[in-house]
Amino acid sequence: MLNLLEVISNTTCPEVSIGKHCFAPYECSLREKCWGFLPENSIFDLRGGKTKQFSLYERGIISISDIPNDVPLSREQQIQRECVITGTTHVEKEEIRLFLDMLKYPLYYLDFETMGPAIPIYDGTRPYQTIPFQFSLHVVENDGAEPVHHSFLADGIDDPRPQLLHELQRLLGSEGSIIAYNSGFEEGVLKELVEAFPEYAYWLEGILTRMVDLLLPFSNFLYYHASQKDTASLKKVLPAITGRGYEELGIGDGMDASIAYERIIYSDATQEEIASVRADLLKYCKLDTEGMIWIVERLRHLCQ
Ligand code: SF4
Structure with a gap:
């Protein structure tokens, strides 16, 4: 307690080295400031737990x-x-070729x-339940065909799930x-949807057997570029492998999308604001599925 009072009354910041305490119990909000001295590609960008990173740091190795x-x-x-x-x-x-061989036309690139x-909005839902309100779907019928884009973005205050499921079933075909x-x-979103709407259970069984995870070549390090740091997230992989990114979008990630959607649906947003946010949401979600097409094309090119 005495220490705490001393620190509070100081006019300068205490000298505290970075360490595991920066993450316990939660990540500290000053991380950017205190960790800013680290060089590009520091040992804290290594894949794996913090133990090795800090043991290297304690040996004076930071790159x-x-x-x-x-x-x-x-x-x-x-x-x-x-x-x-x-x-x-x-x-x-x-290994990448083996992955690409798993892909069977027509290809459906899907993103929710x-x-x-926190407070359930729709009947039969619980706090924090994942509720899909939008999807983007690009369909490539065969090798060399132009991708065809479909999208769904719920409108109004009604439960978006029935219409979203209906549209998905219509568009996803049978092979x-x-x-x-x-x-x-x-897959988790679809399973939860079908729990609420069991009439889609048979359809879902077929859908799940057709799902392919494009994350795998990257999470398994079949492809790696140093700019990805220690992540295989789409936001890092897309620019690393294609040189294209999300910079010019009004919405930059899934959290932004969720907040923006809830704001226009459940607050007093103006028609202008609603139109602008809807345009941003459509652009953002479309880029996720379009980006997947570019990634598959690039992987194919690399394997030639
Ligand atoms: S990031 Fe937070 S916990 Fe870590 S040294 Fe800085 S102030 Fe302390």
């Missing part, structure tokens, strides 16, 4: 490129070090946007791969 050869590294960490030191991209062509209201990025999320 991935400075990790000595005698430090045991996992396969993923070795790939990271190699890419940082050589400036090259890691590509495992054979969801919200999780061909359904590709999602981190497909476990899309």
Whole structure:
């Protein structure tokens, strides 16, 4: 307590080294400031737990490129070090080819946007339940065909799920791969939807057998570029592999999308604001599925 009072009465910040305490019990809001001295590709960008990162830091090693050869590294960490030191991209062509061979036309690139209201809005839902309100779907009928875009964005205050399910069933056909990025999320959303609307249970069984996760080549380090740091998220992978990103969009991630949607639906937004947010939501969700098409094309090109 005495220490705390001393710190509060000081006019300058105390000198505290970064450490595991910066994440306990939650990530500290001053992380950007205190951790800002770290170089690009620091050891804190290594895949894996914090224990190795802090043991290297305590040895005075802060750059991935400075990790000595005698430090045991996992396969993923070795790939990271190699890419940082050589400036090259890691590509495992054979494994990527096997992944691409799993894709069966027509290809359906699917992405959901969801919200999780703390206070349930719709009958039969619970606090924080994931409620999809939007999807983007690109369909590529066959090799070389132009992608056709479909989208759904709920309007009004009614439960968006019945209409969303109806549209999905109409558009997803009965054969061909359904590709999602981190497909476990899309699958979870679909399963929860069908719990609420069991008349779709038989349809869902067929859908789940067709799902393919485009995250896998990246989470398994079959492709890795140092700019991804320690993540295989679409927001990092898309610019790393295609050079294109999300910079010019009014909505930058799923959380933004959810907040924006709830704001226009459940507050007194003007018609102008509603139109502008809806346009941003449609653009953002479309880029997620379009981005997946570009990624698959790029992977194919790399494997030629
Ligand atoms: S980030 Fe927070 S916890 Fe970590 S050293 Fe800075 S102020 Fe302390």
